[in-house]
Amino acid sequence: MNERQNEPVLFRKKDVLVYSVLAVFFLSLLFLVSHINGGRGSNVLVQINGEACYRFSILDSGVYPIAYEGKHLMDLVIDREDVYIRDSECPLHLCERDHLNDSGVLVCVPQKVLVTFDDEKVVDREKEVDLVTR
Amino acid sequence: MRLTRNSWILIASFAVLVIILITTAVLRDTEEYVSKVEIALGTTVRVVIASDKNPALIIESVLREFRRIEEKFSVNLADSEISRINGNNGQPYEMDEEMAFVIERALTIAKATNGAFDPALGNLINLWGFDKIGDVDFKGRVPSDDAILAAVASSGYENVEVNGVYITLNNGVKLDLGGIVKGYAIDRGIAIAQEMDPKATGYIDAGRDIGIIGPKFSSDSWSIGVQHPRSDNPGEYLDVVYLEKGSIVTSGDYERFFIIDGVRYHHIINPKTGYPVVKTVSATVISSTAMDADALSTAAFVLGGEFASVILPSLGGQGLFVNDEMEQFTTEGWSFFTEKR
Numbered sequence: 227m228n229e230r231q232n233e234p235v236l237f238r239k240k241d242v243l244v245y246s247v248l249a250v251f252f253l254s255l256l257f258l259v260s261h262i263n264g265g266r267g268s269n270v271l272v273q274i275n276g277e278a279c280y281r282f283s284i285l286d287s288g289v290y291p292i293a294y295e296g297k298h299l300m301d302l303v304i305d306r307e308d309v310y311i312r313d314s315e316c317p318l319h320l321c322e323r324d325h326l327n328d329s330g331v332l333v334c335v336p337q338k339v340l341v342t343f344d345d346e347k348v349v350d351r352e353k354e355v356d357l358v359t360r
Numbered sequence: 361m362r363l364t365r366n367s368w369i370l371i372a373s374f375a376v377l378v379i380i381l382i383t384t385a386v387l388r389d390t391e392e393y394v395s396k397v398e399i400a401l402g403t404t405v406r407v408v409i410a411s412d413k414n415p416a417l418i419i420e421s422v423l424r425e426f427r428r429i430e431e432k433f434s435v436n437l438a439d440s441e442i443s444r445i446n447g448n449n450g451q452p453y454e455m456d457e458e459m460a461f462v463i464e465r466a467l468t469i470a471k472a473t474n475g476a477f478d479p480a481l482g483n484l485i486n487l488w489g490f491d492k493i494g495d496v497d498f499k500g501r502v503p504s505d506d507a508i509l510a511a512v513a514s515s516g517y518e519n520v521e522v523n524g525v526y527i528t529l530n531n532g533v534k535l536d537l538g539g540i541v542k543g544y545a546i547d548r549g550i551a552i553a554q555e556m557d558p559k560a561t562g563y564i565d566a567g568r569d570i571g572i573i574g575p576k577f578s579s580d581s582w583s584i585g586v587q588h589p590r591s592d593n594p595g596e597y598l599d600v601v602y603l604e605k606g607s608i609v610t611s612g613d614y615e616r617f618f619i620i621d622g623v624r625y626h627h628i629i630n631p632k633t634g635y636p637v638v639k640t641v642s643a644t645v646i647s648s649t650a651m652d653a654d655a656l657s658t659a660a661f662v663l664g665g666e667f668a669s670v671i672l673p674s675l676g677g678q679g680l681f682v683n684d685e686m687e688q689f690t691t692e693g694w695s696f697f698t699e700k701r
Contacts, residue, residue, distance in 0.1 A: 241367050317495075317499065331397055346395075351576075355583050357583075359608050
C-alpha cells in the first residue's frame with residue numbers, strides 16, 4: 227500500500243466545509259447571546275404623581291396625549307423608536323428638550339410627570355459612557 | 361464524507377472553545393442592577409443598585425430619605441424646618457444635629473470661598489423666583505435694580521450666627537440651602553445603601569449630580585460624561601471621567617433658566633451683584649462627598665474657571681470649568697480621573 231495513503235489527514239477539502247458551517251453557527255450563537263441582554267427597553271412607562279398611568283410600545287409610532295384628572299398635560303411623541311415630549315402645559319418647557327434614548331428619562335417637574343423605559347437594561351458593560359453629569 | 365480522527369479532535373476543541381466563550385459572555389454580567397426613578401428635591405432621582413440583600417428595599421429606603429430631606433430643607437414648604445428658621449424673626453432657633461451639620465458645612469465653604477458659595481441668599485433667590493422654578497405656575501421675571509440692591513443688602517453668610525445648636529439670622533437674611541442639600545441627600549442615600557449592604561454597588565443620580573455607591577460590577581469604574589454646555593448633541597461631552605467612589609456635580613447655566621427679550625437668566629446668582637453669573641457657563645467638580653461637590657461647583661461657577669482651577673484643590677475638589685468664551689480650565693488633578701482604570 228502506498229505510505230502516503232496511510233498518513234493521517236488533518237484537513238481535507240470537505241472538512242473545510244464542515245468547519246465553515248460550524249464556525250458560522252457558533253459565531254451567530256455568540257452574537258445572539260451577547261445581544262440578548264443588551265439595549266434599551268421596548269416599552270415606555272409614563273408615571274404621573276408617582277402613579278403608573280400609561281404604557282406604550284416603542285414600536286407604535288404616534289402622538290399620545292397625556293392627561294391626568296381630566297387635564298391635558300403634554301403630548302408624548304413616539305417616532306420610529308425616538309421618544310420625546312411636545313406641547314407641554316408647563317411654564318418653561320424644559321421637558322421638551324430631551325429625547326428618551328439619550329437621557330434615559332424625561333421629566334416634567336411642575337406637572338410631576340416621569341417617562342422612562344419600562345424594561346431597560348440598567349447597566350451595560352459595553353456602554354462607553356454609563357451616565358452623564360450636567 | 362468521513363472525518364479523520366484529527367478532524368474530530370479539531371472540531372471538539374473548537375466547540376469547547378466556543379462553549380467557554382458563550383458561557384463567559386453570559387455569566388460576566390452576573391450582578392443584576394435594578395433601578396427606580398422618582399421626582400424629589402425638585403428633580404429626578406435615579407437610584408441604581410446591585411445587591412444580594414433585597415435591592416428594591418434599599419432603593420426604597422434611599423428614596424424615602426430623599427423625601428424626608430425635602431420635607432425638612434425645602435424653603436417652599438411652610439412647615440419645613442428651614443422655613444421655621446427663616447421665619448423666626450431674628451431670634452435664636454435651636455437646631456437639631458443634622459441641621460447644624462449641614463449649615464455649619466455650608467458656612468465653612470462660604471468662608472473658604474469668600475462667599476462665592478453662600479447659603480444665605482434666600483431673599484435674592486426668592487426675588488428672582490428661582491425657588492419656585494419647579495412650580496406649575498412659575499413666571500420668570502427680572503426684578504428692578506432697586507429691588508436687587510435691597511435683596512443683596514439683606515443677604516450674606518456673614519449675617520448668620522451659629523452658637524452651638526442655636527442659629528440666629530441677622531439683618532433679615534433668609535437661608536436657602538438648595539446649593540448643598542441635594543449633595544447632602546446623595547451622601548445620605550449612599551450611607552443608607554452601604555449600611556444595608558456594604559457590598560452594594562451602583563450610584564445615585566439626582567438631577568445629574570452623581571454619587572457612587574460602589575464600583576461597577578464590583579471592580580470597574582463608572583464612566584461619566586461631562587455634558588458639553590452648548591451642544592445640541594446629547595452625546596457630545598467635554599470630557600469623560602472614571603469614578604469608583606466619590607461624587608461629581610455640575611453647575612450650569614443651561615438647566616434652570618428663563619428667557620425674557622432674548623436674554624437668558626439662569627439660577628446661579630452672584631452674591632455680590634445680585635444678578636446671574638455671566639462669565640461661566642459650566643463648572644464640574646469631583647469630590648469625596650456629594651455635599652462638598654455640590655457647594656464647590658456653585659462656588660467655582662461664581663468664581664470663574666481661571667481662579668477656581670487654582671483654589672479648588674485646597675478645598676478638596678478637582679474640576680473642569682468653561683467660561684462664556686468656551687475656554688476650558690481644569691485643576692491639576694483632573695486628569696487623574698480621565699484615565700480609565
